[in-house]
Amino acid sequence: MMQLQNAGRFIEDLAQELGPKAVLMGPDVPVRNRTDWSFLPQAAPLAVFRPSSTEEVSRILKTCSQAGIPVTPQGGMTGLCGGSRPLDGGVALSMERMTGIEQIDPDGMTMTVLAGTPLEVIQKAADEAGLFFALDLGARGSCAIGGNLSTNAGGNRVIRYGMARDLVLGLEVVLPDGTVLSMLNRMLKNNAGYDLKQLFVGAEGTLGVITRAVLRLHPKPGCVCAAMCVVNGYDKVLELLGTARRTLGPFLSAFEVMWADYWHQATERVPGGKAPVSIGDGTHVVLIEVQGLDDEIDGARFSAWLEQLFEKGVIEDGAVAQTLSDMADFWGTRDAAAEFANPAVIGPHISFDIGLPIRRIEEFVTRSKPALLEQFGCHSVHYGHVGDGNIHIVAWVPGADPQPLSDVSTVVYGIVRELGGTVSAEHGIGLLKKPYLKHTRDDAQVDLMRRIKRSVDPDWIVNATKIFD
Amino acid sequence: MMQLQNAGRFIEDLAQELGPKAVLMGPDVPVRNRTDWSFLPQAAPLAVFRPSSTEEVSRILKTCSQAGIPVTPQGGMTGLCGGSRPLDGGVALSMERMTGIEQIDPDGMTMTVLAGTPLEVIQKAADEAGLFFALDLGARGSCAIGGNLSTNAGGNRVIRYGMARDLVLGLEVVLPDGTVLSMLNRMLKNNAGYDLKQLFVGAEGTLGVITRAVLRLHPKPGCVCAAMCVVNGYDKVLELLGTARRTLGPFLSAFEVMWADYWHQATERVPGGKAPVSIGDGTHVVLIEVQGLDDEIDGARFSAWLEQLFEKGVIEDGAVAQTLSDMADFWGTRDAAAEFANPAVIGPHISFDIGLPIRRIEEFVTRSKPALLEQFGCHSVHYGHVGDGNIHIVAWVPGADPQPLSDVSTVVYGIVRELGGTVSAEHGIGLLKKPYLKHTRDDAQVDLMRRIKRSVDPDWIVNATKIFD
The missing domain is CATH 3.30.70.2740 (Alpha-Beta Plaits)
Structure with missing residues (x-):
């Protein structure tokens, strides 16, 4: 790493080139750019860069590589592991100004977006276009798609749609030396050489900075049904999962399990917590969600299937959501862990x-x-x-x-x-x-990860110190 | 590359170590190991190795790396681009003796297989276990799963299940230096560092040799329906695709289009060719396949949907398969290109x-x-x-x-x-x-591919000369 003094000079030169909107220095670096949701202490970076174009990202990375200044890419700062926490004496590179939807292709079912775009904005734009973007997670309002891709985010509907990796067709990425890789493929199938985008998905920003993405959209579901099922014993959870897969096939969009220990916290300790079913002597409560084509046909089939399971003794008790409000209550119980930090519930954990x-x-x-x-x-x-x-x-x-x-x-x-x-x-x-x-x-495996890192980022500039040393 | 004489000595030593079943040399190299289905001329490798274990693969690669002898991995030899054609003076490494299914996990819906296992054997084993392996392509009886993964094979059901990449959870790979990467992950989600298996899927054997795979299985479809639709104009093809996605959702398992020029060859020139519908003045014939849950419910819904399309004028004519034999005829027309090499149809092309x-x-x-x-x-x-x-x-x-x-x-x-x-x-x-x-x-992008290749295979030993120089 360079001496602080020299690093400062490089950064000041860059700041001058890019204009005052594009950089905040030293004490002016906002708190939000100093750490993520990991509860790690705030870092003291030299500056945060906020580029407005791929070309600016490239200039920043090139300059920092040449000067040996470590760069930490940042999206919505909602990560839970410290992946976007900058280094003391390094710089943060925030994508917060590179937001927006550039193109929706209804035939190809793709959407091209800038990497700083919040997930929820993408979900809404897909919906307005009569389509569906399947990635969904609690931080949807704050997280950025570039971070979702860099961490290969999972979330609530992986069982049906896969992880972030499965929802991206193309990427634009800037390498540590400033090279722009324009891999904005819009096709489902492209076997022309290595599928390089796979390298950057899930690399947590250690191989380069994602600046744009071509996302894969899906048809909008015709109907959504949900049920909560109380079972007795993990064998019954497995039996329920097996029959759900066989009977509901590709409609099955969530299979979420709450152990009794969680259930009691979520329904009895969380203020306003509701228990949509009574757990009784049950050991687990399962939230099953189905996305079907047609409420009349597929909703009826879903209810009939649940009744059968009750009669057969696979489930002890069950409730089907009748309204959107029921649905929200079901998911509210599943997502109640977000309230556990409240000292009245569990507090620090x-x-x-x-x-x-x-x-x-x-x-x-x-x-x-x-x-x-x-x-x-x-x-x-x-x-x-x-x-x-x-x-x-x-x-x-x-x-x-x-x-x-x-x-x-x-x-x-x-x-x-x-x-x-x-x-x-x-x-x-x-x-x-x-x-x-x-x-x-x-x-x-870790040795091969290091070899890949070294071949792409020989100066160990982007998100150094993360994943492995 | 080493002189032939020295290479010969290394190979003879290896042959002695591994036993006579594991190697065929010079003129004894079978024709099938000399080229693939690309129609490129037969090569003259020094030897073909046929290891029976990962440990033997490792010894072969390590020795060849040290001796500078280029190695071409081989599966079922059904590739169409010369990817498994060995080099004159190099060696072929055939996975033909490493076949078999090692484990099926019904809860996790996974299957662990050796890389030389033919695709059709895998499909049948999944079926017998009450599950479904979704990859399917014409060469199913001959191609090996290791080759399917190395080429990221596509085939008939990508629209629903994705490509080979989407159907693999874990890999065991031997690197050019003999290092065994044991990445036999069986979980749908694993974000612990780089997802290294992605490197080897679609790399056409240029980064290492796949020896084992954990495959992702799906629930067996409850019913399969198919229709052939004649349309007039590509805009109508797009309209049909849009409505198929919206109405059939995740049931849609194939959307195959034959242009009129293809249709006439396939139905009029191919001996025994059948025309399940009459194309008339239509410009395209679309084969739509649906995998539903229940024939009674979903089959009826499919037929009703097609009737509506006919009434609306989206399709000019259509036929729904009533029997398995109809279904075979529909796919036979789609797959008739396999007969085009017949001189009575088209001949060389x-x-x-x-x-x-x-x-x-x-x-x-x-x-x-x-x-x-x-x-x-x-x-x-x-x-x-x-x-x-x-x-x-x-x-x-x-x-x-x-x-x-x-x-x-x-x-x-x-x-x-x-x-x-x-x-x-x-x-x-x-x-x-x-x-x-x-x-x-x-x-x-090609430069980055080369950097990756160099970092994994510094001596440029495995499948050198393929994809890029």
């Missing part, structure tokens, strides 16, 4: 985002829960996208400040490793999970 | 596999067809996966031997470039399309 082979998820829960309690007096509750093999854990030691992040992580990720799982199913590695990357990827 | 933004496909046809005829007396007919933006062209100059491959390619790929298309939608680049890679990928 540790969150996990692990992936496991579906059959082994209950084994994880029955091993980790008592281990955490016995070893650290740490409580834990469980919920998540079981249909995708991905659960979230909320863990906390009452009254502890700070929470024992490292101790708890060691136990959780140790079991994940033994069960052949992943330390991150959807949030990424960033800074927070770096110590645990090798629980999921062996030395040979 | 040139095939293309281009991709275009869907709206521009007809523009391509109306420009290229007269240009080829006027410039070279070259006839051409058109058909393909219009729903994926991918068409095939069969072009021929009657009586010409050889066919003017280079002249015709220059015209076809020139128009493809102008319209923002791709020189290969699904077959890959291999040797045949190398001169045209830059019609689709610019210098910056």
Whole structure:
């Protein structure tokens, strides 16, 4: 890295070139550009650049590469792992001024957007065009599509539509040396050489900066139905998942499971929390969502299927959403974890985002829960996208400040490793999970990641210190 | 490259180590290992290795890397671009002895297979397990899954299930230096660092050798329906595609278009060719396939939809398959191009596999067809996966031997470039399309491909000379 003094000169020259809107320096760097939603402390970057064009992104990266100044790309700053937290003495490169929808192609079902565009703006534009953009997650109002792609975001409908990777056809990317890769492919199929865009999806900004994307749209669903089902035992969860896949086929758009421990927090402790069904002696509550073609035909088929499951004893109890308000209540219970930080509910806690082979998820829960309690007096509750093999854990030691992040992580990720799982199913590695990357990827894989990084970013300029060293 | 003499010694040592089943040398190399379905002349490799384990693949690659002997990975040898044709003086590494299904996980809906396993064996095993493997293409009986993944194969159901890339969750790969990358992930979601398997999918064996794969299975469709629709004008093709997507949603599993010029060849010239509908004055015939949940409900909905389209004048005529034999006839017409090499039909010809933004496909046809005829007396007919933006062209100059491959390619790929298309939608680049890679990928992209290749295969050992130099 350059001395601060020289770095400052480079940045001042760039600031002059790009104009005052494009840069804020030192103490003027806004709080929002200093850290993300990981609760890591604020960083002290030299500056935040806010380019308005790909050409400006290219000039910034080229200059910083030449000067050896580390650059951290930033989208909506909603990441949970510190991936967009800048380095002290480095610069942040925020895409906040590069927003907007450039083109919608109804025949090709594609949309071309600038990388800073918020997810919700994209969802609405697709809807207005009579189409559907399938990516959806809690931070939709704040997160930027460039960040969604850089982290290969997952969310609520992966079981049907896949992750962010599956929803992108083309990218424009600026490499660390300033080279612009214009890969704005609009076709579903293109096998002309390596599919280079795959490199940048999920790389958490360590290989370059995404500036534009061609997104894949889907037909708008004709109807949406949802049900909450109480089951008794994880075997019944698996049976329900199997029959849901067979009977609902490609209509199945969510299969979300809440363990009883989560359910009690979400429905009894969260202010305003509602229990759309009564859990009784049940062990899990499953939220099933279906996107069909026609409410009359497919809604009736869905209800008939649920009734059959009740009669067969697969489910103990169930409720079908009759109104949009019911639907919102169902999802509200599933999303109640967002309220857990409230001291009246749980307060400070540790969150996990692990992936496991579906059959082994209950084994994880029955091993980790008592281990955490016995070893650290740490409580834990469980919920998540079981249909995708991905659960979230909320863990906390009452009254502890700070929470024992490292101790708890060691136990959780140790079991994940033994069960052949992943330390991150959807949030990424960033800074927070770096110590645990090798629980999921062996030395040979991390070594190849490094070789790829070195070949694309030989000076180790973009988002250095993230994922691996 | 080493002198032949030294290379021979390395190979003989390896042959001794691995045993006689694992290697055939010089004149004993079978014809099938000397070229693929590209019609390129047979090569003269020093040997073909036929390892029976990942460990043997690793030893072969390590030895060849150290000795500087180029290695060409081989699967079912059904590629159309020369990708698996070995080098004179190099060695072929055939996966033909590494076949078999190792595990099926019904909860996770995954199947773990060895790379040499034929596609059809996989399809049948999934079916027997009550599940469905969605990849399907003409060479299903001969092609190997490792080759399907290395070329990111497309085929008949991309519109619904995606390409080979979308159907793989994990890979085991041997790098050129013999390092084994064990990335046998079985989860739908895994964001722990770079998703390295993406590098090897579609790399045509230029970055390493795939030895095992974890495939993604789908629920078995409850019913399959198909229709053939005659339309008048490409605008009507687009209208039909739009309404098919909206009305049939995720059920739509194929949208294949035959231009009238193709239709006449397929139904009138091919021996035993059948015309399931009468084209009359129509310009295109569309084969629509739907995979539904329940024949009674979804089959009726499909027929009602078609009747409506006929009444509205979107389609001129249509036929719905009533029996499996009807269905076979519909697909037989679509697949009749396989018979075009018969001298009684067309005889020697040139095939293309281009991709275009869907709206521009007809523009391509109306420009290229007269240009080829006027410039070279070259006839051409058109058909393909219009729903994926991918068409095939069969072009021929009657009586010409050889066919003017280079002249015709220059015209076809020139128009493809102008319209923002791709020189290969699904077959890959291999040797045949190398001169045209830059019609689709610019210098910056090809340069990055080279950097990636160099970082993974510094001695340029695996499948050297393919895709780019």
